Amino acid sequence: MKHTPGPWKQHPYEKKAIVGDRGDKVTHDIAHICQTGKQATIEANARLIAAAPEMLAALKRIMVIFEREGIGSDEEESEPLYNDIKTIINRIEGRE
Numbered sequence: 001m002k003h004t005p006g007p008w009k010q011h012p013y014e015k016k017a018i019v020g021d022r023g024d025k026v027t028h029d030i031a032h033i034c035q036t037g038k039q040a041t042i043e044a045n046a047r048l049i050a051a052a053p054e055m056l057a058a059l060k061r062i063m064v065i066f067e068r069e070g071i072g073s074d075e076e077e078s079e080p081l082y083n084d085i086k087t088i089i090n091r092i093e094g095r096e
Contacts (some may be wrong), residue, residue, distance in 0.1 A: 006053025015043045018050045
């Protein structure tokens with residue numbers, strides 16, 4: 001199953017809610033933070049979750065460049081980063 005496509009954003013009034021963002025209108029709920037504690041921490045977590053689709057897209061673009069340039073396959077320094085990104089993408093897409 002695929003996730004709800006982005007973009008997502010933190011709801012403009014209910015800071016614990018992450019919603020679909022279609023420009024000038026909120027389309028639907030994605031998630032609600034059920035955490036208690038400091039409001040600043042709750043809102044920071046909501047912003048992080050809301051950025052998830054953009055982060056996934058960026059990671060996929062990085063993988064395209066890595067694979068095109070052969071980065072991560074033999075290079076000791078970049079191989080751990082390549083493997084981390086690949087693992088994260090696989091986890092998000094349900095392949096791990």
